[in-house]
Amino acid sequence: MTLTVDHVDKGPAGRKPTDRKPTKLSLADAAKDFHLFTLGPVYVGATLDVDILQVFQEQERLEFQAIHLELPFPAFDGIGEWNFLIQGIEKKRSPSGAVDNSLAHMLSGFMQGWDFVRRDTQDGIPFYARVYTRPVQIVPPGVMRGVSVETYMLCSNKGTQMLEGANPYEVVVDPQIAPHVKREADAVFSVLET
Secondary structure (H helix, E strand, C coil): CEEECCCCCCCHHHCCHHHCCCECCCHHHHHHHEEEEECHHHHHHCCCCCCHHHHHHHHHCCCCCEEEEECCCCCEECCHHHHHEEEEEECEECCCCCEECHHHHHHHHHHHCCEEEECCCCCCCCEEEEEEEEEEEECCCCCCCCEEEEEEEEEEECEEEEEECCCCEEEEEECCCCHHHHHHHHHHHHHHHC
């Protein structure tokens, strides 16, 4: 699926992703019942102003509980207000108590199935990006053990978002363009021009 972001609107229900009310849980407590992740690099890199979780919920016709954690410390650097924000999607449990991460897997598949396209850009070069994911360990200050957080990032025709350092992880753009992304971008823009 391709999401063209030439005309950014507020998305479903006109709500920005950061309009969700923050949940008052620690990362460690949240990780017990929620698969934790950040979509921050995607929102910033593709300049999105839609609630991706709401789009996921509506498109897949799913009911699930999601949380939005506002951290008292930066987990990331370079993504504005998202430096302090972590999201979570509930872990389902079987009657025996076993954890079922199928919602997290569905979200990953959903995110990696999108192309983000913007034809009008400041530098005049159309923008094309795909999502990839990488797990990180967020270690809150004064805590010995980290919490796993899945980080969604963009691989685009203008470079690839990468993480440097740790706690906070700096989101940087490596200017090298993956050959498969260049081919995909060329194909998408050739179709859009016809």
